[in-house]
Amino acid sequence: MRSIRGSLVAVALIASSALIASSPAQAAPGDLTCTETESVSYSPGLLTTRRSVVVDVDNVLSCTSLTDPAVTGGRVRATVRGLDRSCTDLAASGSGSYTITWNTGETSTIGYTRSANYVLGTLVIVESGTVTAGKFTGDSVTHVVELLNLDLLACLAEPGLTAASGIGTYLFT
Template sequence: MTCTGSSTSSYSPGITNTAQTVNVSYSTTYPTCLSLTNPSLTSASNSSSITISTSCTALPSGSGTSTITFNTGQTMTYSFTYVTAEANGEAVVTQTGTVTGGLFTGSTVARQVTYLTSDLAACSAPSGLTSITGLTLLNVIP
């Protein structure tokens, strides 16, 4: 199964050039999903949060869990590890993991979010960078 969409990350307090503890809230919508084994799955969404220590110059990594809700009301929960890389002014967050509950249990998950980091000037402002939006690709592999 493959889904595409967009993800917004909100930071509280805003991320600055100095490392600090930040609560990160993620909200993702997948308006387009394609599943050959379950064609009734046509869209999805999820939201989650995590607390990390980061700054505008850091490339965070770690682990977590997330639950995706499909248009049918069915869910999929997965555990993952993630890494962040920077390339050509974009931050690319890659998650890999395993579905632990709901639809597709036991399958492998690969999720990538590409954030255009065009508002880096906000990193120098007292309020910092408070949110960023990027394109998301989700693959669930049996």
């Protein structure tokens, strides 16, 4: 009886290992979490009135994944030219997409909607979305970033608000 039970346990373990190995590379709930440091620059600087600016974003991620331990970090780099912005619309809601390049060389494209609010001089941005292409396709993504200690008085005169930085988190489910 013990040898039959032991054989059944071994078969079950082999079968479950085969199922896990053949599954697509998709994160389990709460599997992939990342912390980030975010840097944003505006050229020319933002004022209280809208004008065309170039926005450079550089986010560096440090990540932990239980199903794909090779993913330990990532980066989002983007330059948007000719964007009409002012200090007053930093907290505007919106939608868009961006791509994370993982330390493994793979990418994930995320489509998102965002909301933002000022809390005691900190701009808190919450993005909710889905991985639409690449690694972790189909996963839901929640991204929260806090742009700390914004100098909104800089918006009143040239050169304006030229930079912002902060910290954030990503959760893939």
